[in-house]
Amino acid sequence: MRIINLFAMSTLSASLLLLSGQSVAQEQHHSMPKPQQSGQSTEVHKDHAKHHQMATKPQTVAEEKPQSLQQEQSSSDETDHAAHIKEHGGQVYQQTTVESKWLRNDDGEGVLKSELETRIGTDENKVFIKVHADQAESEQAEYDAKVLYSRMLSDFWDVQAGLRYLNNQNREVDQEQVGAIVGIHGLAPYFFETDAYLFVGQDQQMSFTLETERDLLLTQKLILKPYLDLNVIFSDDSNYAKKSGLNTAQLGLETRYEINKKVMPFVDVAYGYNKGNEETAWQPQSSSENEWLYGAGIHFKF
């Protein structure tokens, strides 16, 4: 029950965030005074001869102001020039996606997964912020936040580096962890949207994650998205160590309906593998398990 509430709440908060973003964006427009003329607008030039409402005064004695003086502005040439150049490829853009989905496994255990990803910057230099929150039923939420600097490497690829912060209140020690992360982000051949990261953290933690997905269109709005997420552990001496090797893998098929390009509800079916945990002072060993996961969620992009 609680998890459903959470799902509803996180969806609601995501929509609120979306709306607030919208209203902020529109404020700029509203700050202009309300225009006077509305309604009819088009004036068509049926005949050239009719078109002399504009002043066509003959022989105005031209005051020969030197033209270079007409544009005396306070701002310097350089800033003007730079500003203009920026209009042709130097602009700063942002993109934010918010996703919230609720997944259940075969045993009826549910987990609410929420993601926020925002990127801001120019074509070449961007900052990515990625926050994941996983909340299993009757447990506290686990957070995984990344701040990445992203540098364009080639037409389709960015190289990224930054920090990863993990927070898990279900643990008794090491609730917070910080590590370094490097990786690539881009579009692989065959339109596979791909993120691959190498994570290095305290206690010899070293792991590799790969996320890749691509769209297959049933219609322009109903879209299948097969995806693959992998997590490979190279070494882990932490108190909550995971078994090394391919630790988790999830192959899924998400089917979304694009109500528009901003709001996209989806259903998700996935098959997951989990190798399990090592035995440590703080946790028992767990053996590998496979499970089916199914659920639904909503995706916002703005």
Added chain:
Amino acid sequence: MSIKLTQSLFIGVCLVSSSWAFAAVKEYHLNIDEQMVNVTGKPLKRITVNGQFPAPLLEFEEGDDAIIHVHNKLKHKDSSIHWHGLLLPGLMDGVPGFNQFKGIKPQADFVYRFKVRQNGTYWYHAHSKGQEQDGLYGALVIYPKDKKPIAAHEQTDRDYVVMLSDFHPSSSEKILKNLKKSSEYYQNERETLADVFKQVQREGLKNTWQDRAMWNQMRMLKTDLSDVTGYTFLMNGKTPAQNWTGMFKPNEKVRLRFINASAMSFYDVRIPNLKMTVVSADGQPVQPVPVNEFRIGTAETYDVIVEPQDNHYQIQAESIDRSGFAIGSLQNQNQSRTRGIQMPKPRPRALLTMEDMGHGSASGDHADMNHDQMNASQESAGKMKYQAMDHSMMQHDSKVMGNMQHQQPPSSDHADLANHGAMMMDHRQMNHDQMNHSAHVAVKPFVESNKPVEGWANASTPAGYKALQYGDLKSLTPQSDTRPAERELEVRLGGTMERYIWTINGKKFTEVESLQVKYGERIRLKFINDSMMAHPMHLHGMFMQLENGQALSDLPNKHTLIVPPGKTVTALLTADELGEWAIHCHLLYHMSSGMMSKLVVANVDVNQATTTPSSSSPAKQGDSHAHH
């Protein structure tokens, strides 16, 4: 001494006043403002000029002294107006950041003054951000001196501007942001799984895979004919429902001045049951070409003459992605309208083919591309052109082909050649079909087969109909400069659709080094399109002589050249205008995301290059005016 001075002053005054007496001064006041306009039924805030949307028609006569006062009443936004296709001093060209022009600040004025040195159909538009899309565009017509037709065949009874444009419910700023969030934001005609299955049924699994593998490796969509959809296409600012109408009397000759003032759209233009005679391209007179239809790229203009006999004709300008029409009518004024507006049936949309694909082996990501394949598709392209094009055109193309193959690095991948043998054959066949259509060799009509229409250039022109080709254009008056090019400037057009980045010679305008040309130099501009989209390339300040296979003296003048996907187009240029001239793709959002460069024409005899036409330049302008 002082007497001499007064004498010379007096003579000077006489000279000045004499030139005033001969040239009429034509003055306009343009107020750029933001207002609510209602085009599609929903009031939207757009840019108006003198309260009008789109901006009003400006008219001049050749030889006029144009004085245009532009007042920027926009709040917080710089503005500018560029006179598209006009020969004028650099400062008056109106591109911020060029020739010391700094744009027009909010609440500020700028007075454009220039001598009108040409005649024809042109237009004007903002060169600041996306203001052109938002409404700052209008027609500009220059009549010959005293409105005397420049040739007997140009004598007409009526003269109408037919300005095509694309109106969007979102602002230009929003559109660009959306494209940057997802380049597929406006792609609503992408191929679905069903299309893949159909292709498998039609061509077999192997061929389908080979065809699609290429596109998938390059991460390009076959359906990307227009980056932005959702437009309502306007004719003279009117929607199809509002149906702009030009009146005529039977037996009259009517001149229609088509201007493509769209931000992002190309059109196929036709008037069913009415033959059009093209008499001018980009404002410059050409030898008459009778056609049934023509394709007009963004920012191009074509003047046609028609002689309507029936009571009613429909002018149909269909966007090349087939998402809609700009519609208007020609109506016999002695007859009342009998029927309402009927929307024509759209033609099938073309899919891009291998041939339309970029040949970009320069960029790293394309390096893994199979060159056998590319050669194959080029080869077939070459072959079908030999068969279908008239021989003057062929000459040109074979030259281009030669160049292209020259650039291909030798392939080491022989195994693949065999593999792709089947596909090669298939494409030869396909391209052959397609080109036959566009070149109007009578073949079976399209609709009967379920095979999609393929090839960017394929307008699905019905059999037996003539569509205008670049190769048909011949300058009406012989070119004064027929020198061969002293050197070649390469302009490579590229981009990454996924990131929505568009480049010239691999660079965005932010990173670009300007192209340097000596004053008076004769150069060849070689536009090589490595991308899968067509780019209407526009050069400011000077006309390019399109090398379309015609004799050197017959080459047509153009200010905007369509460079189709995967193709090379060349033009000769006499650099006879000093200044800094923008050279850019006229698709607004391509330009805004980097596809722009600067061509500098400078005197380089002194160690300091000068681009600002100082005292010598007005005299030069006067001279060139006297030539007309």
